[in-house]
Amino acid sequence: MPYEIPNEGAIDRACCAALDAGDPLAVLRKEFVLPEGVAYFDGMSLGVLPKAASIAVTHVVDEQWGQGLVRSWNAAHWIDAPRRLGAKIAPLLGADGDDVIVADSTSVNLFKLLVAALGLRPDRQVILTESNNFPTDIYVARGVERLRGDVQVKLVSNGELDEAFDDNVAVVLLTHVDFRTSQLHDMAAVTRRAHECGALVLWDLSHSAGALPIDLRGCDVDLAVGCGYKYLNGGPGAPAYVFVAPRHQGQLDQPITAWMGHARPFDFSVDYLPAKDISRFLSGTPSIVGLAAMEASLDIWSQVDLSMVRAKSIAMSECFIRIVERQLGSTDVRLASPRDPNQRGSHIAFHHPQGYAVMQALIDRNVIGDFRDPDLLRFGFTPLHMSFEEVWRAATLLIEIVQTREWDQPRHRRRSTVT
Numbered sequence: 001m002p003y004e005i006p007n008e009g010a011i012d013r014a015c016c017a018a019l020d021a022g023d024p025l026a027v028l029r030k031e032f033v034l035p036e037g038v039a040y041f042d043g044m045s046l047g048v049l050p051k052a053a054s055i056a057v058t059h060v061v062d063e064q065w066g067q068g069l070v071r072s073w074n075a076a077h078w079i080d081a082p083r084r085l086g087a088k089i090a091p092l093l094g095a096d097g098d099d100v101i102v103a104d105s106t107s108v109n110l111f112k113l114l115v116a117a118l119g120l121r122p123d124r125q126v127i128l129t130e131s132n133n134f135p136t137d138i139y140v141a142r143g144v145e146r147l148r149g150d151v152q153v154k155l156v157s158n159g160e161l162d163e164a165f166d167d168n169v170a171v172v173l174l175t176h177v178d179f180r181t182s183q184l185h186d187m188a189a190v191t192r193r194a195h196e197c198g199a200l201v202l203w204d205l206s207h208s209a210g211a212l213p214i215d216l217r218g219c220d221v222d223l224a225v226g227c228g229y230k231y232l233n234g235g236p237g238a239p240a241y242v243f244v245a246p247r248h249q250g251q252l253d254q255p256i257t258a259w260m261g262h263a264r265p266f267d268f269s270v271d272y273l274p275a276k277d278i279s280r281f282l283s284g285t286p287s288i289v290g291l292a293a294m295e296a297s298l299d300i301w302s303q304v305d306l307s308m309v310r311a312k313s314i315a316m317s318e319c320f321i322r323i324v325e326r327q328l329g330s331t332d333v334r335l336a337s338p339r340d341p342n343q344r345g346s347h348i349a350f351h352h353p354q355g356y357a358v359m360q361a362l363i364d365r366n367v368i369g370d371f372r373d374p375d376l377l378r379f380g381f382t383p384l385h386m387s388f389e390e391v392w393r394a395a396t397l398l399i400e401i402v403q404t405r406e407w408d409q410p411r412h413r414r415r416s417t418v419t
């Protein structure tokens with residue numbers, strides 16, 4: 001098995017070089033644009049650019065739009081793109097191709113699915129979620145609460161979830177991998193628990209798809225959404241995706257009943273007749289340029305063995321933690337993520353009281369991760385293009401910056417809008 005790291009002792013540069021030499025995924029690195037000298041640890045925020053995406057976007061803009069014009073909706077199959085891309089994402093989710101569609105943003109899709117799920121449980125009033133969920137999930141749920149008037153959002157902390165289930169819960173809304181700590185929910189167990197109490201489950205897979213194998217079908221999940229611009233490398237603001245279990249597709253009444261979700265949009269009829277299948281979760285006209293970039297990336301993902309991606313991600317994160325903790329064990333740097341790699345997604349987070357400045361100092365030296373309030377340094381592992389040598393470089397640079405207090409400069413403390 002590749003990616004075996006020594007059980008004990010120091011992880012040094014030679015060890016990382018040996019792991020790179022035996023890395024079966026290393027061949028994929030050439031598929032991506034990687035700025036010279038930059039070690040990129042922020043693929044859980046914005047994935048890197050696949051070379052094929054620039055080519056695809058140029059082609060769609062210059063040829064299909066520039067020359068083909070409106071004919072391209074049929075001739076270049078633009079009209080089928082949301083379903084075609086959904087089918088390409090499906091294997092990454094453990095879903096069937098007909099059960100996933102690409103549309104809108106994750107926030108908009110959360111709204112559509114939450115309202116639709118409440119419609120399936122008319123006698124229940126509660127949307128159950130966690131206070132540490134990604135804010136957009138909570139804000140959208142609160143928006144639904146305001147809109148409906150008869151629905152209540154129940155926020156619980158991570159450890160309280162199990163006791164919060166009762167027969168008033170209509171839908172449980174959870175992010176599979178915590179965006180701060182990387183804590184991974186047990187999808188099978190939580191879904192089972194929700195079903196036992198008669199609730200539906202809506203998973204936000206933004207930090208899961210492309211980060212680890214997922215089994216929506218096997219876990220009997222009802223609904224899911226996720227971002228296209230993180231591990232899936234779809235590009236800034238890339239379209240998002242929706243999964244709906246086949247048993248619910250014909251029943252769910254999603255609220256943004258726009259023409260692309262109509263059974264026959266080109267009838268232009270006055271009455272809305274929802275498509276019977278996953279297409280009913282479309283709303284308006286899809287963004288074709290964004291879809292083109294994302295499809296180029298998904299074609300790379302289709303060549304990838306996800307168990308290999310997971311094994312490399314775990315090995316990389318374990319190396320990073322081991323290198324950092326060996327040197328910084330008694331300093332202000334503390335692991336915020338679960339210590340067991342099977343309990344994590346594909347990023348790790350460390351606390352540091354001056355986390356923002358530390359991250360700015362790292363970025364200044366071409367190691368790019370990010371920062372989340374109040375004190376978290378986040379490092380993402382994206383095995384399609386990352387090397388163990390980069391892990392070694394980033395971890396040793398973090399040690400140096402903390403030990404020398406290189407972060408302690410006014411320019412590193414100056415907050416930008418995006419952290």
Ligand SMILES: Cc1ncc(COP(=O)(O)O)c(C=O)c1O
Pocket residue numbers: 105106107108134136137175179204206207227240
């Ligand atoms: C878990 C999760 N959900 C949703 C979003 C964002 O959704 P949107 O693309 O609609 O802004 C993010 C963004 O980082 C996220 O981490």
